Amino acid sequence: MLCLKVRWWQVNTKKLKLKRYLTLCLFLALAGCNRSENLQGPTPIESESNPVNTLDTRDWPESFQIGREAQEDEIARQDIDVRPDGEGLPEGSGTVALGKQIYLAKCATCHGRTGVEGPEAKLVARLSRPDYEGRKKPKAIGNYWPYATTLFDYINRAMPFNAPGSLRPDEVYSLTAYLLYENRIVERDEIVTNRNLAKIKMPAKGLFVNDDRRGGREVK
Amino acid sequence: MGIKSEETKNETNHALAKISRRKLLLGGAATAAVALVKSSFGEIQTAIPESLYIPADPTKVQGPPPFDLGTRSPFERPLKKTSDTSSRTPLQDLYGTITPADLHYERHHGGVPTIDPEKYELLIHGMVEKPMIFTLADLKRFPAFSRICFLECSGNFRTGKEEMMPQEIAGLTSQSEWTGVMLSTLFREVGIKSKASWFLAEGSDAAVMTRSIPLQKGLQDGMIVYAQNGEAIRPQQGYPARLFLPGWEGNTSVKWIRRIEVSDQPYMTREETSKYTEGIKGGKIRQFSFDMDARSIITYPAYPVILQQGWVEIRGIAWTGRGKIVKVEVSTDAGKTWNSAKLQGPVMDKAHTYFRYLWNWRGDETEILSRAIDETGYIQPTMKQLMEARGRDMGGYHLNPITAWRIKRDGTVLFRPEGKA
Structure with a gap:
């Protein structure tokens, strides 16, 4: 719909186009009112008061015919992300016991024998622990991570540090199970699978709020 | 005859240049002296090669000829301060607002990957009419756009002692002219479905770093940039292409971007939950704090x-x-x-x-x-x-x-x- 843009250099150099410019300004102002509906095409950038940051699309074809259509297998090869609702989790399962073995072999060097010794990020902490007076409060799985799916996603894509992306799904499920157990979120006999991971409630979930800073006088 | 003598003259100049460059490079490597150098902000101590030829009167001797790559004056040594995962721009050594590309700050989560530009591809899929793959050459064929903007890490604050330079306090901000293709241009090609509201941006570093971005930001002023201050973007800034989101915390401008998945919800990745969120009053944790305040x-x-x-x-x-x-x-x-x-x-x-x-x-x-x-x-x-x-x-x-x-x-x-x- 209203995707007209101002060609600002024309405005500056060709005074005859001033009228057209003013009309476009009006369109831009109107377009700004319902930007959220305008998802199919480019949206005006910034306001007409800042024409430097706009892009003139008036002469554009419907499509530039640049690039190629992605095939299913090409997408599948890269589409590794996991959503909080569990979408994207591969088939598989893991146990706390197996997870502990893998953890000790591949993770403990950086994160410590029980997930608190470091030297890298502490992984284990309890939300209920009343205070960390005098010590830095760790941001660990049990007191800071809002979604269990994030554990799978992150371990799967980025860990272990010296061999990222090398773990099989069952190994990742097992590590996830073990870390959830160490954080007192699941029981020792829990079997974590692609069907139940997204249902696991994380202690810190209720702490998260969306950013409400909006500029203006108030410091937030 | 005239031509020949000109050639001879050029050869002589090249020979002279070789000698002076050898003197500068080899001599400089062999010995270095500490000298007091006058700079615009007073005397500074700097290491200069002992054998660097500084003529008493530069108007009485020919200087070296042009070289195929420029260098800083040997008297100027602005340097970043590094840690294992970051480096800080020497704000106190800069003038004006553009950060030289080699002094741009860095913050990486899996090191700096080496990516062959010939093999680079950007995949856009998810809630789109037509999932597409763009090569680097493809991205450069689209209408280009340039913009001068800062990029700042949201963890850009250090304190603790009096002997701290601007670089140490706030050196995780830098500014460049970024050139690339507007995301809105690419989204127009793939056709965003009407129910879409977020997209996932994924890098091709060892962290395969991901952030969820509101679609509106991408449409408004998001870019895929492949150039920085007039040249190809540096590896440390995302070569051959990165996401760039003006005014937002640096982490969201995913470097070495390989994939964008359009969605109707955020993915809650590690970087937007356990990192890049901040404790606020009442034990709450603020998430999706995108804008950098003044x-x-x-x-x-x-x-x-x-x-x-x-x-x-x-x-x-x-x-x-x-x-x-x-x-x-x-x-x-x-x-x-x-x-x-x-x-x-x-x-x-x-x-x-x-x-x-x-x-x-x-x-x-x-x-x-x-x-x-x-x-x-x-x-x-x-x-x-x-x-x-x-x-x-x-x-x-x-x-x-x-x-x-x-x-x-x-x-x-x-x-x-x-x-x-």
């Missing part, structure tokens, strides 16, 4: 400068992720009174803005401070204001407090550390 810092005079009595031009940079800087105020009496600094135009949207304030220092002990005001009316807060607003569990992200420099009677300039270390 901030400024005086970069001269600042530690380690020794100030001389008399006229001083106080200089610094101010910036905001929410639009333009409209005013920078400077106090030379420890915050009792504030005066407007001069802003160097053109003042650009979401860009470092250079400010200057002329001051006659009479040798009294004092503190100098600056505060930025942006077009939303936001006034850069003090650390005290930030702590009051966010509570005692205040996190380490999005800290933009007023920076104060103490000037001692002997001209020593020291950082006034406050707040959380």
Whole structure:
């Protein structure tokens, strides 16, 4: 719909186009009112008061015919992300016991024998622990991570540090199970699978709020 | 005949050039001397090659001819300060607002990957009409767009001791002219489905770093950039292509971008849940804190400068992720009174803005401070204001407090550390 843009250099150099410019300004102002509906095409950038940051699309074809259509297998090869609702989790399962073995072999060097010794990020902490007076409060799985799916996603894509992306799904499920157990979120006999991971409630979930800073006088 | 003698002359020049370059490179590597060098901000100690030929009178001897790649003067050695995962821009050594690409700050989560531009591809899929793959050559064929903007890490604050340079306090901000293709241009090609509201941006580093971005930001001013300050973007900044989101915390501008998945919800990745979120009042944790609030810092005079009595031009940079800087105020009496600094135009949207304030220092002990005001009316807060607003569990992200420099009677300039270390 209203995707007209101002060609600002024309405005500056060709005074005859001033009228057209003013009309476009009006369109831009109107377009700004319902930007959220305008998802199919480019949206005006910034306001007409800042024409430097706009892009003139008036002469554009419907499509530039640049690039190629992605095939299913090409997408599948890269589409590794996991959503909080569990979408994207591969088939598989893991146990706390197996997870502990893998953890000790591949993770403990950086994160410590029980997930608190470091030297890298502490992984284990309890939300209920009343205070960390005098010590830095760790941001660990049990007191800071809002979604269990994030554990799978992150371990799967980025860990272990010296061999990222090398773990099989069952190994990742097992590590996830073990870390959830160490954080007192699941029981020792829990079997974590692609069907139940997204249902696991994380202690810190209720702490998260969306950013409400909006500029203006108030410091937030 | 004439041509030949010209050739001979050129050969002689090249021979001379080779000798002087050998002297400079080999001699320089063999021995180095510490010399006092006059710079615009007084005498500085610098290591220069002992054998570097400095003629007594440069008008009486031919200088070296052109070279195929420029170099800094051997008298200038601005350097980043590095850690295992970051490097900081030497703000105190820079003039104006553009950061030389080799001094741009870095913050990586899996090191700097080496990517063959011939093999590079960007996949856009998910809630789109037609999932597509674009090569680097493809991206460069689309209508291009350039824009000068700052990029700042939201963890850009350090404190703790008096002997800290601007680089150490706030060196995780840099500014470049970025060139690339608007995301809206690419989204137009793939056709975004009407129910879509977010997209996932994924890098091809060892962390396969991911962030969820509201679709509206991508449509509004998001870019896929492949160039920085007129040349191909540097590996440390995302070669061959990165996402660039003006005014937003640096982490969201995913480097080495390989994939965009359009969705109707955020993915809650590690970087947007357990990292890049900050504790606020009531034990709450703030998430998706994208915008960088207004901030400024005086970069001269600042530690380690020794100030001389008399006229001083106080200089610094101010910036905001929410639009333009409209005013920078400077106090030379420890915050009792504030005066407007001069802003160097053109003042650009979401860009470092250079400010200057002329001051006659009479040798009294004092503190100098600056505060930025942006077009939303936001006034850069003090650390005290930030702590009051966010509570005692205040996190380490999005800290933009007023920076104060103490000037001692002997001209020593020291950082006034406050707040959380």
